[in-house]
Amino acid sequence: MNTLPDIVLKRVYYKKVDSLIVIFKYDNRLIAAIKQTNLFLWSVSKKYWHCGFSDSRVQLIKNSFRSIAHIIETPSLLKVPENNGVRKGRVISEDNKKIIRAYVSYLKGKRYSESTIKTYFTFIADFFEYVNDIPIQNIKNRDVERFIENVFVPRKYSISTHRQFISALKLFIAFNPQTQIENLTLTRPKRSKFLPTVLSKEEVIDILRCTKNLKHRAILALIYSAGLRISELINLRLNHIDIDRRQIIVKNSKGRKDRNVILAESFIPVLFNYITTYKPVVFFAEGKPKQKYSPESVRAFLKRSCKAAKITKTVTPHTLRHSYATHLLENGIDLRYIQELLGHSKPETTMIYTHVSKKDLLKIESPLDVALKSMMANDNINTNKTPRISENY
Numbered sequence: 001m002n003t004l005p006d007i008v009l010k011r012v013y014y015k016k017v018d019s020l021i022v023i024f025k026y027d028n029r030l031i032a033a034i035k036q037t038n039l040f041l042w043s044v045s046k047k048y049w050h051c052g053f054s055d056s057r058v059q060l061i062k063n064s065f066r067s068i069a070h071i072i073e074t075p076s077l078l079k080v081p082e083n084n085g086v087r088k089g090r091v092i093s094e095d096n097k098k099i100i101r102a103y104v105s106y107l108k109g110k111r112y113s114e115s116t117i118k119t120y121f122t123f124i125a126d127f128f129e130y131v132n133d134i135p136i137q138n139i140k141n142r143d144v145e146r147f148i149e150n151v152f153v154p155r156k157y158s159i160s161t162h163r164q165f166i167s168a169l170k171l172f173i174a175f176n177p178q179t180q181i182e183n184l185t186l187t188r189p190k191r192s193k194f195l196p197t198v199l200s201k202e203e204v205i206d207i208l209r210c211t212k213n214l215k216h217r218a219i220l221a222l223i224y225s226a227g228l229r230i231s232e233l234i235n236l237r238l239n240h241i242d243i244d245r246r247q248i249i250v251k252n253s254k255g256r257k258d259r260n261v262i263l264a265e266s267f268i269p270v271l272f273n274y275i276t277t278y279k280p281v282v283f284f285a286e287g288k289p290k291q292k293y294s295p296e297s298v299r300a301f302l303k304r305s306c307k308a309a310k311i312t313k314t315v316t317p318h319t320l321r322h323s324y325a326t327h328l329l330e331n332g333i334d335l336r337y338i339q340e341l342l343g344h345s346k347p348e349t350t351m352i353y354t355h356v357s358k359k360d361l362l363k364i365e366s367p368l369d370v371a372l373k374s375m376m377a378n379d380n381i382n383t384n385k386t387p388r389i390s391e392n393y
Contacts (some may be wrong), residue, residue, distance in 0.1 A: 004070045006028060010063060010094065011076045013390045014050050015042070020057050022049040024069065034063055044296040089130040099176060100125055106175045113256075115310065120168035126151065139179040141186065142168065163188040196322040196352065197313055205264060207315075208310035216301045218274040219293070220286050223317055225264035227324035227342055229254065230295045230317040233313070236284040238275075243268060252344065259343045 007024040008338045014021065024030050037060060040049040051057060052107055092100070103124060107117045130147045131139055152162060173183050196293060199207070204224055209386045211217040223233055225384050232250050240249040246263040253259065280286045285293035290388065298317055313319075321342070328338050339350040 002152060004068065006072055007061075007069045008064055008072045008074060009058065009077060011072045011081055012081075013081050014046070018053045019050045019269050020053040020077075021046075022061060022275050024049075029068060030065070033068060036059075037064060044294070044300045086309070092125065092128050093134060096128045096132070096136070103172055103175055107171070110171075119164060120171065123165045123168040124172055125163075133239075136176070137178045137180070139181060141181055144181060144186065144389070149176050159191065163191065164234055167207060168325075197319050198326045199311070199313065199315065199319060199323040201278065201327060203309070203313075204310055204320070206309040207302075207305045207311065211305040213243050213301065213303070214270075214274055215278055215285070218270050219298060220302060220305065220317075221264075221267055221270055221322065222284070224320040224324055225267050225297075226261045227328075228261070229321060231297060233298070234283075234295055237282060238280060238284055240283065241271070243271070253343050255343070255345055257343055257345075259340065261341055322353075325350070329353050 005024060005027050006023055007030065010021045010023070012019055012021055023033060034049050039051045039057065039060070041047075042053065043050055046358070058073075058187050062071060079163050100121065104117060107120060112120070127144075127147055130151060131143050134143060135173075135292070148162065148165075152165070166186060170182070170183060170186060173179060173181055173186075208221055208224075210219055211220055219233065222228065223230070226248055228236070228250070233251055235251070236248070238250075240251060241263065242249065243263065246265065246268075248261045248263050250261060278286075280289075282290045283292050284299075287293045295317070302315060302317060306313075325338055325342055328341070335347065335350055337352070338353070339347055342350060344350045
């Protein structure tokens, strides 16, 4: 009877690369063995180890694992996988490609961030692929509407994505006014007004207690205690943490702004323990020495911690930031200070936390409670106890 753990070898396309993937259940010995090859990377989203495919690498896995695992070779190893998961190149005329490249240069000249430029480029390139047969000077508002109807709606893009596309198109019209699109009638759909998910203080502590890995616990504790965005955590350098002044300098954040946030006193022992144990070199959170930690990894271990803490809410790293802001408000901190700590440009953005704070809401009595108390008072029933509609009166 075979008592060795199973590992499965497959050949697939992963991120546009013909790849060898290795799948096995969590096992410290197998993890150590695959790391020793210095070839394989862990995919957080796919939950498997992967590297570029070659026959020699298949043989390397066989040699490395023969004595410690039962190797299962799937038929996929014998043929080149179909390139189903890779998006085909856009069909865009050369003239339109030149226009799109010029538009990207225009955005760079306007000093938009790389992420914004990439997003706007994608929208405009998709739009030009859709209207490819129409000369640019003949494109009208109805073509924009058809693009949204036939591309955005089937892909189930969100309202915020729709708004981003309109913003990208408005900038394109300003850059190249040859189209017949009327900028003034090009309107964005109203923004969805969803309240953020907020954890209670007890839930935050439960998540930290259930995070056994010291590095993971330090990352989550810092995000919550300083109200950081995930990008700010990933880019945070060790020399931007001022322990003596109990401050963290958040550099070049959203909107190209710097700000100072509070370094929690209770976090400092965790910080020292983490730095002594893991010895990060440049960044606070490092995957490999001098390399930034991946946001996907943070989301993955936060999800595991929430499951261990038996929290059923949908929790992301940004939920910790929302919780930080809400708890500050409930602790009586002025909204203007919270705006500064969060790095919001407009006070309206910070005002959303007034809708989720329970500080003032708990002072409001439901009409049902008032009615029950009034009835109990009239009937000379003890009003010191909480009235319940389940009781017989």
